[in-house]
Amino acid sequence: xxxxxxxxxxxxxxxxxxxxxxxxxxxxxxxxxxxxxxxxxxxxxxxxxxxxxxxxxxxxxxxxxxxxxxxxxxxxxxxxxxxxxxxxxxxxxxxxxxxxxxxxxxxxxxxxxxxxxxxxxxxxxxxxxxxxxxxxxxxxxxxxxxxxxxxxxxxxxxxxxxxxxxxxxxxxxxxxxxxxxxxxxxxxxxxxxxxxxxxxxxxxxxxxxxxxxxxxxxxxxxxxxxxxxxxxxxxxxxxxxxxxxxxxxxxxxxxxxxxxxxxxxxxxxxxxxxxxxxxxxxxxxxxxxxxxxxxxxxxxxxxxxxxxxxxxxxxxxxxxxxxxxxxxxxxxxxxxxxxxxxxxxxxxxxxxxxxxxxxxxxx
Ligand code: F6P
Numbered sequence: 001x002x003x004x005x006x007x008x009x010x011x012x013x014x015x016x017x018x019x020x021x022x023x024x025x026x027x028x029x030x031x032x033x034x035x036x037x038x039x040x041x042x043x044x045x046x047x048x049x050x051x052x053x054x055x056x057x058x059x060x061x062x063x064x065x066x067x068x069x070x071x072x073x074x075x076x077x078x079x080x081x082x083x084x085x086x087x088x089x090x091x092x093x094x095x096x097x098x099x100x101x102x103x104x105x106x107x108x109x110x111x112x113x114x115x116x117x118x119x120x121x122x123x124x125x126x127x128x129x130x131x132x133x134x135x136x137x138x139x140x141x142x143x144x145x146x147x148x149x150x151x152x153x154x155x156x157x158x159x160x161x162x163x164x165x166x167x168x169x170x171x172x173x174x175x176x177x178x179x180x181x182x183x184x185x186x187x188x189x190x191x192x193x194x195x196x197x198x199x200x201x202x203x204x205x206x207x208x209x210x211x212x213x214x215x216x217x218x219x220x221x222x223x224x225x226x227x228x229x230x231x232x233x234x235x236x237x238x239x240x241x242x243x244x245x246x247x248x249x250x251x252x253x254x255x256x257x258x259x260x261x262x263x264x265x266x267x268x269x270x271x272x273x274x275x276x277x278x279x280x281x282x283x284x285x286x287x288x289x290x291x292x293x294x295x296x297x298x299x300x301x302x303x304x305x306x307x308x309x310x311x312x313x314x315x316x317x318x319x320x321x322x323x324x325x326x327x328x329x330x331x332x333x334x335x336x337x338x339x340x341x342x343x344x345x346x347x348x349x350x351x352x353x354x355x356x357x358x359x360x361x362x363x
Contacts, residue, residue, distance in 0.1 A: 003314045010115040011041035012071040013079060013122035017141040017154025018294035019302035020117060021065040021072055026306025027115050028062045034314065044079030048105040049098055066299050069292050080125055083256035095255045103132055113313045117141055120338055121258060123321060127334045130319040137312045138321035138334045139305045143290055145191040148340035149332045150323035153301040158289040159195045165285055166200030166233060173231035179221055179272055179280040181234045183265030185289050190344045193237035198350060203232045204360045208239035209344045212362030218275045220360035225278065236264050304329055
């Protein structure tokens with residue numbers, strides 16, 4: 001065979017995102033068409049470390065999965081092989097590097113390439129494995145939409161879910177004359193908060209890129225109540241922080257896992273309630289944003305990305321990642337793609353439009 005590829009594997013790592021199954025389907029079917037064998041690694045790299053399975057995949061493995069949320073391969077965000085937590089009987093946790101074991105397992109299975117589908121954490125792992133000689137092609141995924149080099153599938157479904165939740169809260173907020181603070185995901189970026197907040201015509205949108213002042217948030221709430229609109233909806237990205245203050249965390253980073261963000265919604269709701277005297281409630285949308293049926297766009301992008309990854313393998317463009325730029329699929333070196341996070345530009349037209357329609361950013 002001209003490309004010398006016979007057997008490829010694929011895995012999904014990090015938090016799941018709607019659209020992953022579409023990628024898996026496209027990788028498997030387009031690889032089978034080339035006459036390659038395809039193997040699905042269970043739970044990130046777990047299958048290669050003897051902690052899960054590696055299964056041969058055929059057409060039947062990927063039937064009827066495009067519209068399904070989650071990932072049929074399973075995933076984990078505790079699966080960094082370079083920082084693997086080994087639990088000892090005395091309760092001690094030792095962090096060990098198991099990357100060589102992965103390379104050995106990969107070679108023993110006579111695999112020619114790996115499609116690593118993951119967010120920035122998983123792509124960092126992919127880059128380190130590529131540097132150790134593993135022939136890897138990346139497919140980016142994250143609901144956070146925070147990779148500079150590309151648009152990611154999963155984001156649009158998360159925005160739909162958040163928007164629907166905000167729409168639903170309007171009626172109960174209005175009936176009870178309450179302020180609702182809704183915390184959405186996004187890590188250090190405000191994409192989900194911005195898009196859903198604008199789409200659902202929230203009154204205040206708080207994002208990490210624009211530090212907020214609680215006085216300004218309360219001013220906006222007071223304005224509404226005095227104008228006779230006796231309820232308010234505040235959307236806060238989990239990474240939003242007060243000017244001069246800090247981001248709220250549920251748990252710090254631990255062996256091989258990132259810090260867990262969260263708490264800003266509740267903190268704000270308390271402050272707003274105390275300062276304004278209006279009844280205030282908070283709601284954390286959390287993992288609802290990662291679940292459910294992927295919207296058409298996320299399936300469409302997922303399928304395109306999967307097929308493109310197989311094409312990159314055929315061209316032996318290892319160490320690269322599929323990227324979408326101006327609606328064209330391209331390839332960028334993984335190293336470059338993980339260098340920069342894509343933040344919301346505080347002066348972008350979406351923010352200006354939101355401000356022009358009366359939405360406050362708490363600044
Ligand atoms: O990166 C995707 C994401 O859903 C973030 O928006 C969120 O902060 C994080 O993952 C939650 O991770 P976990 O599933 O570990 O709670």
